[in-house]
């Protein structure tokens with residue numbers, strides 16, 4: 001791990017979860033082209049996120065990381081981007097207003113196109129065809145031809161990320177995120193629900209506070225932080241050729257940044273200490289995440305801290321636990337204690353989704369909101385017991401009115417799953433379920 005790092009030094013390590021590209025020459029020419037295209041983010045923005053996450057590591061702020069399991073080339077629209085942003089902004093308002101802590105907002109968006117798979121192949125009828133790996137790599141249609149990895153998809157993903165990011169920047173800096181518009185973020189299908197009404201009451205409180213502030217001479221037109229928000233992008237850094245091609249030397253600091261997103265994370269299936277993903281990410285200056293599932297040991301967690309954040313920069317590393325509702329408390333406590341005792345300034349975030357997925361009676365992958373909330377409660381309990389800060393949540397959601405996860409105040413049952421099951425990969429919370437989750441997290445934070 002102490003060998004010199006270069007943007008391509010990962011190529012000497014074994015890289016899990018990489019597609020078998022049919023033609024290496026085509027891949028190399030696409031990567032060369034990508035390397036000439038403008039970076040999607042600026043290194044200074046990544047540093048701003050590290051410093052915001054440093055506040056989280058210090059127990060002074062909370063991280064909300066949320067978005068799609070996998071973005072799609074097909075269901076790509078301005079409305080979809082706006083609706084996802086709206087839900088995240090609503091959740092952040094609930095968290096900040098109810099719990100009184102600043103919320104750092106990071107989307108799983110503008111680059112979340114690649115999926116690790118538990119099996120390389122999928123059985124369709126009596127054929128084994130390559131698994132779907134996300135639109136960065138192949139198509140979801142269940143035919144062998146559709147599943148052939150196509151390097152041109154890397155370019156399409158880059159361009160879709162650029163347009164998504166462009167619209168997000170316009171929304172969050174151009175007035176859409178103005179605190180005076182909190183009511184307008186409440187989408188119709190959410191507004192009519194119990195959670196939506198609870199949100200509406202909170203929005204009225206905020207209105208009153210804004211009127212009071214205006215009377216005191218503080219108005220959103222003159223106060224950028226009432227008018228704009230900071231919103232960051234993130235995705236799993238899975239396909240390392242793509243990430244390498246977007247890695248650039250920052251002229252201000254001379255350091256390397258992966259300019260495909262502000263924050264990159266390593267998934268549960270690619271966190272091998274001697275593997276290519278850890279090697280690649282240790283050398284870029286961005287804030288990093290690493291998933292930790294129930295098999296993670298305290299020694300592994302410490303080794304990941306040492307590998308990815310040897311300088312112990314607060315906010316540089318977020319450890320994202322995804323244990324499952326029944327195991328989280330017991331599995332997490334030893335990790336919290338070890339990292340705390342070693343003095344590593346990490347952000348601890350709870351992914352309550354990936355340890356609670358199962359196949360429903362009708363054959364659809366789902367998650368029950370009760371299990372999701374129960375994992376979050378266990379995460380908070382573990383932190384309370386160890387005296388550490390439950391720094392954030394990492395969730396899969398959409399602004400669309402989907403029926404993919406069960407439960408919620410307006411309960412979704414097994415039989416409803418077929419109604420609007422639209423995800424390409426894992427089941428996502430809809431707007432109502434997401435708001436419900438935000439209120440529960442705010443209650444836990446208030447204790």
Ligand code: PEP
Nearest residue numbers: 069267268269291322354
């Ligand atoms: C994900 O976040 O979509 C994912 C695949 O998670 P994990 O690596 O934790 O399984």
Ligand code: CO
Nearest residue numbers: 069396425426
């Ligand atoms: Co997922």
